[in-house]
Amino acid sequence: MTQATEKPRVVIMTVDDDPGVSRAVARDLRRRYGATYRIVRAESGESALQALRELKLRGDLVAVLMADHRMPQMNGIEFLEQAMDIYPSARRVLLTAYADTNAAIDAINVVDLDHYLLKPWDPPAEKLYPVLDDLLQAWHTGDHRPVPSIKLIGHRWSARSSEAREFLARNQVPYRWYSADEPEGQRLLSAAGQDGQRLPVVVTPDGTLLVEPDTRELAARVGLATTPATDFYDLIVIGGGPAGLGAAVYGASEGLRTVLVERSATGGQAGQSSRIENYLGFPDGVSGGQLTERARRQAAKFGAEVLTTREVTGLEASGAARIVRFSDGSAITAHSVILATGVSYRQLPAPGADELIGCGVFYGSALTEAASCEGHDVYIVGGANSAGQAAMHLARNAKSVTLLVRGSSLAASMSHYLIQQIEQTSNIQVRHDTVVEAAHGSGHLQQLTLRDTQSGHSEIVDAQWLFVFIGAAPRTDWLNETVLRDRRGFILAGPDLTPDGRPPADWELDRPPYHLETSIPGIFVAGDARAESAKRVASAVGEGAMAVMLVHRYLEQS
Incomplete structure (x- = not known):
């Protein structure tokens, strides 16, 4: 008789650098949960992350992560922050001493902490088990089906492979990387009927094969929105950095039909930052990717559309309408536009680069x-x-x-x-x-x-x-002479439109331009693309929100 395959148990992981404490925590967990859950313990953040990656590769589920705060090299908050990228739905618990309660409270912002426990917790029946029972119950009510991932086969020194990896990562699309030089990568190439001369090769979860795809094709195949749902909006936001995301969140949350258009991936330069430590409300820092993903989810929650891989090539005013044209010849129209195109790094003027x-x-x-x-x-x-x-x-x-x-x-x-x-x-x-x-x-x-x-x-x-990382060149060349810009290409707005602060000569309204309004009424600018902007994440988000307030004022008077 063939023995039935045992269904893998869900994991509870505990991390503590003190071996004695680590064993004691695991012992308490096994007494209560060992028959139902697999208890995994680690004695450093790095070893715990490695264990999580191995669990992920095997398709195992992790319900709860418990980490001691005071660990060397990588403290508990830093571990939980990185663990979120591997198991985002796992419930997170920080183990602290009485002196660390402020750090635990701060961690609520950094890692969406579910609970913190003071050590020691004797008796566990009163101080440990009730907390974990609630967390496990909450975890089981969620949807924990594995997210199908894309297979990306490429070469370490392939520019196209690097571009595809960066595009998927910045758009928070799950994927697995396989080197074409290694056995598993070669096996996948052979199965796909490819000899490795054209890279990257992408295999989507439904088995679709893409060879050397550009970002537009890749976006469409992995489920990113690339086509607008309609041809007319209240507000078009061009650019998905902090200013653009801020504008999309506030625009959509206040009832405006809002679409955000991004040429590559949301986040802008900030989205590529490994850690932003001076952003309000995150005392231990936050990665640009995490901040971007939270903002994008917020915008979507309020109903904003987010279009990727759409390159804007033109902007014009036609009566009360503001028309945005794309590189493929299509266009969308709106009552108002916010330019949040940000800046790009200048090219390195070195031969061979x-x-x-x-x-x-x-x-x-x-x-x-x-x-x-x-x-x-x-x-x-x-x-x-x-x-x-x-x-x-x-x-x-x-x-x-x-x-x-x-x-x-x-x-x-x-x-x-x-x-x-x-x-x-x-x-x-x-x-x-x-x-x-x-x-x-x-x-x-x-x-x-x-x-x-x-x-x-x-x-x-x-x-x-x-x-x-040299200099900041505004992404405004496509505007040509549509709106006024300074000699470096940054967009002029409000009192900066003319040296004396008066409206431009061809300004058509009785009122002066609003603070973030460009030389065309109803077209606003926010963030790094604006002349004399602060070039900080917080100020860009603030300008995005302020621009929406001014859009409302403009629409009320139109």
């Missing part, structure tokens, strides 16, 4: 590449907050991180808290007065030529990884 983009040279954090940097020497160009945040993130795994800064000091461009963190991180070196003169490599980055701007001396260093 353009040919190696995605093959060792990356603009922005490219967080999907961080794991591949383990044990390697990494170079970062830039001296502002985004470069500093990337340095701190990459330093966790890289052998060394070298910040290449054109200026003689970080103080003029980087927040004080980041400078302090960099100074206290032993494997981060800052080279001032240094620029990249050239990038070298065959198929991928292999060397850099660095020049000291003070002495003029140049040297060649071995390098496989270069992340570039």
Whole structure:
């Protein structure tokens, strides 16, 4: 008689760096829940994350995560934050001492903490089990079916593969990466009838095969919205960074038919940040991806449409209508428009760099590449907050991180808290007065030529990884002469439209332009694309909300 396959038990995980405490916690859990749940214990955050990844690969479910707050290298809050990306529906519990209750309260914002328990909890029948019973009951009422993931087969030094990974990751689309050089990747390529010459190859959950797909095709196949539901809206928001997401949330929540149009992925530059630590309400920091995903869910909850991979190429006014045109020739119309196109990093003016983009040279954090940097020497160009945040993130795994800064000091461009963190991180070196003169490599980055701007001396260093964060170029070229911009391309608004603060000569209304209103009534600007903006996440979100308030005022008077 064939023995029936045992159904895998749901996991409760406990993490504590003290072996004695770890065993005691696991013992208490097994007494009550061992017959129904599998109890897994770990003695460090890193080992616990590795165990979670293995559980995920096997298709196991995790109901509760319990982590001690005071652990070295990775404390309980940091562990729970990373564990959220692996098992987002698991209930999260922080184990604290009496002195750590403030940290536990702060963790409610950082990791959506479900509960915190004070140690010791004797007797467990009164102080531990009732809490876990409630959490387990809440977990069981949810939907925990595994999310089908996409298979992405590519090459480490393939620019197209890197682009596809970054696109899926930034749009929060679950996928599994397979290297075409490894046995499993080769097996999948063979099954798909591909020889690996054209990469990446994408296999969707329904078995659809995509070979070298562009982002538009990829978006449509993985369930991202790319086509507007209608052709007329109250508000069109162009750009999905913090300002655009803020505008979409407030516009939709206040009853406006709102659509947000994004050319690649929501989040903008902020969405690529490994950790934002000076954003209000997140004292322990929050990753740009997490902040972006929460904002996108908020916008969708209130009814805003979010379109991806739609490139806007034109904007015009026709009577009371504002028309937005796309690169494929289609268009949508609205009563009002908010321009939240943000900025992009300037290209590195170094011979050889353009040919190696995605093959060792990356603009922005490219967080999907961080794991591949383990044990390697990494170079970062830039001296502002985004470069500093990337340095701190990459330093966790890289052998060394070298910040290449054109200026003689970080103080003029980087927040004080980041400078302090960099100074206290032993494997981060800052080279001032240094620029990249050239990038070298065959198929991928292999060397850099660095020049000291003070002495003029140049040297060649071995390098496989270069992340570039230089300057901010507004994404406004497509506007042409539609609205007034300054000489650098940033959009002028309100009193900044003319030197004397008066309305432009062709302004058609009796009233002056509102604070964030451009030279065309009903078209507003918010965030980094606006001339003289603060270039901070908090101010961008605030401007997005303020722009919606002004849209209401405009619509009431139209």
